[in-house]
Amino acid sequence: MARIPAHLRRTQCPRVAGREGSFAALFQLDLPGLFRRGYEDPYLVSCTDGVGTKLKVATLAGIHDTVGIDLVAMSINDALCTGAEPLFFLDYVAMGRDDPPLLESIVRGIANGCVESDCSLVGGETAILPDMYQEGDYDLAGFCVGVVERKRLIDGSHMEAGDVAIGLASSGLHSNGYSLVRKVVFEMGGLACTDTVAELDNRSVADILLTPTRLYARPLRRVLSRYRVKQVVHAISHITGGGIAENLGRVVPDHLQVEIRRDAWEVPGVFRWVQRLGSVEQKEMDRVFNMGIGMVLVVSQHFAASIRSQIADCGIETFDLGVVKPSAPSDERVVLV
């Protein structure tokens, strides 16, 4: 366990207080002195999530240092949807037997995800439960806390007709739909982790399926810190299970509808490959996967071009997905046309 504290420390900002070995982690809400934020009415934002059966692929492939990034991404990308700045993260790792090298790999991934999100890994719990998990199996749960000033909270309520939906490219499958993916790739396709896929640049199946979920903390921090007074970002949606329509729909007010053009972006090869291998219907693909869009921002039309270029500066491709229109409450909140 001696390698774990080192991983925690490399994620931690000066706001982390307290000592190792204490009963609880301590995080100073505001910064001292010069960098004081002076929160007026802070909301604490919290999320929890796991990685699901993507872990089974990791176990099958014997690659354990990327699922931690997925764990961090699943919670932090959710927290970002409120406009929050992620502050700290805790993890719960449950495994069938004490396996320090495995734990170290997992925590290394978690720490990497936290570093990339400017979020401090302040604590965690490792449970050894031999009667509950089979040899080599493990489960992960993550927990993230962020903060947002009340008047800067983003919840879709400022959305209006004429706003633009900007899609941020995903890195691949992210962490949803892995029951389907595993069935299609391993059972129906008869493939193994080490097989390569010609149409996907000869990458191995393991490499394709374990591509870590993209972390959107830095591009969002960049955009949100640019507009401290104006409310230009009206809604943020993390595209997970349920797909674009369901997840974006969660933040669209009853009197509006977002019309997404399918030709606004090219669906990445990995989704076409899964669809063909398993003869999966388009409707199911749309419902289970992100289809290449990991996050959607709904922004004032006037600022859309500038926001897209700020995100591009962070190395993430964006797409002009469509516009917000007036609508009746009985309509769908999101339509793909």
Added chain:
Amino acid sequence: MARIPAHLRRTQCPRVAGREGSFAALFQLDLPGLFRRGYEDPYLVSCTDGVGTKLKVATLAGIHDTVGIDLVAMSINDALCTGAEPLFFLDYVAMGRDDPPLLESIVRGIANGCVESDCSLVGGETAILPDMYQEGDYDLAGFCVGVVERKRLIDGSHMEAGDVAIGLASSGLHSNGYSLVRKVVFEMGGLACTDTVAELDNRSVADILLTPTRLYARPLRRVLSRYRVKQVVHAISHITGGGIAENLGRVVPDHLQVEIRRDAWEVPGVFRWVQRLGSVEQKEMDRVFNMGIGMVLVVSQHFAASIRSQIADCGIETFDLGVVKPSAPSDERVVLV
């Protein structure tokens, strides 16, 4: 899943904001208007923990509405050790198949624990992982966030010679040592969940082993809110795996030693029963179990009697365990004499 939001709502105080179905939970750090706390330099306190193999006993007995209390207690009792006020809680439930009645039982217990701790259950995640958990099996992880004003942080640093260690009675085994307990009771003792134990008032094995971990939020809130200016509580220790010596030792400064008198309290019958059934050595009992003391407060000698009576008013028995003495760094931080 329709029954879950009702359980969340009955735990939630007015500081819980946001809507159901949003990407993240929102909690207003300060109260508005009249009840404003006006935190000057708040520390966010966070903990995560699980319940361990006590869950296996719940599965064996088919009783699932108390392990949620254990889950809440394991995290919140840790958070309390910093002097924090618990604010909110999130849970992660992973199970082998979708089982709404089972989930409802689990969440009912979690909500009961939150209500009893004046802590809002603001969110959670349910993962259905058929390839990871056997039929009927499940795992739980809990996350708790609290807040403490920096100058009121309790970490043992104010402890001094002459201070008194007050023990707060546990409710029984709490949530540690269940691998040993299960081996002793079910394997060595050959007992079943429905068997009764004559020496423990004819209670059933299930009833004895599933007694929920005691929650100490209310007695601690009572004590800490009484002394808002003076620092009279110098250290708080939650007695979990490692027992009294190891857990209390975590908060004792290097130049002090706490001398605990074994005759200060009577070890409850459940521990004597487990010890005899499994012929467990005293040393192992002391290292694995709380032995009847769930929490230890180290306080100024002058206030000890008053603090004990405040805790007694909350219905929790207390014991005058011993005193703090000067010591060399090379000594044990805690000795049982």
